[in-house]
Amino acid sequence: MNDRDLLRRAAVTTMRWNFRLWGFGEAIALRGLLASAPVLNDETLNGFVYGLMRGWVGRGVARSNEDHVAPGRELLAVWERERDPVLLDAARSLAALNASFPKGATGARCHRPDTPGWRHQIWVDCMDIDGPFLVRLAAATGEDRYFDQAAEELLGYARALQDEGGGLFRHGHEKYAGRNGAHWARGNGWALMGLADSLEILPPEHPAAAELRQRLASLVAALAARQDEGGLWHTVLTDDATYLETTLAAMVACTLPVAIGHGLVDPRFAAMAGAARAAMLAHVDADGALALVSDATPVGEHRGYATRPFGIFPWGQGPLLLTLARSDA
16 A cells, blocks of 8 residues: 555544544644645545634634644644635634743743643643644734744743753643653654744744754654664653553654754654654554554653553544655655
8 A cells, every 4th residue: 555545544534533623632633634635635634624623713712721722733724725814813812812821930831720730730742732833823924923922832841841961851840849740752742843843933043943943952862862673662751661652653753854854853863753654654554543552641650651542543643644645745
């Protein structure tokens, strides 16, 4: 089966998911479907995503803090195609919601101040949501304040979560407990995509750009040191006794070649991306479903990361689609 046939099957499998649009990890699947549409010359994929967006926007965007994980960058991608002004208004509402959240000590915004137990927490997952969305909103509107908002958010998260001198990211941070959770593989994938995708758009002369690039370089080097000889990573990066999982490999495979092409990552890491791609594809079945993807994983004790069950999830399908679409584009 060639990549295009596999891409088509993966897209069909992805669309079977019951999208909520504010569930963690769903946005990347919509991103993958939008990237697949022109490669497959299939307007049904664009129509599927546009229909979800219009239904969600019609119910009201940013009505509650749950929308902090809404697919903002995908909303803008649909707006760029459809030029529906309602979508751009919705994107501005999402940015305003983000700006309304209280800041922690490093400047990172706590996205659920309304929820007991979570009001002082941040999660690495948000790095793939906020920064890339806000830089694209700046480009769409010509308003540089969104560049500043994106950079502040990314730097706040990176300073709170990234190991100094080591490069890897912790899953979470809490005001009173500090960094917590594990060096979770998928979490480091979210950080990788958030940094790389934001730096593609953020003006290189922006005051935050140099530090963000340095943090991206440190992360990539740390990931290279932890890659298993088969091309995957252990779900807790610093514990080889935990199981091997495919999500980070998929995220590396779809992100690093683009980042290298933009001069954001040293080309010597292309081999790491190639090994990750081959290892990921070895776990894709005939229906285009990526296996060895762990279930949704909350911040917690080590045992929680090591015992999550596997399934077919949008946070696996999305980077699979992006990898296949970008290699065939």
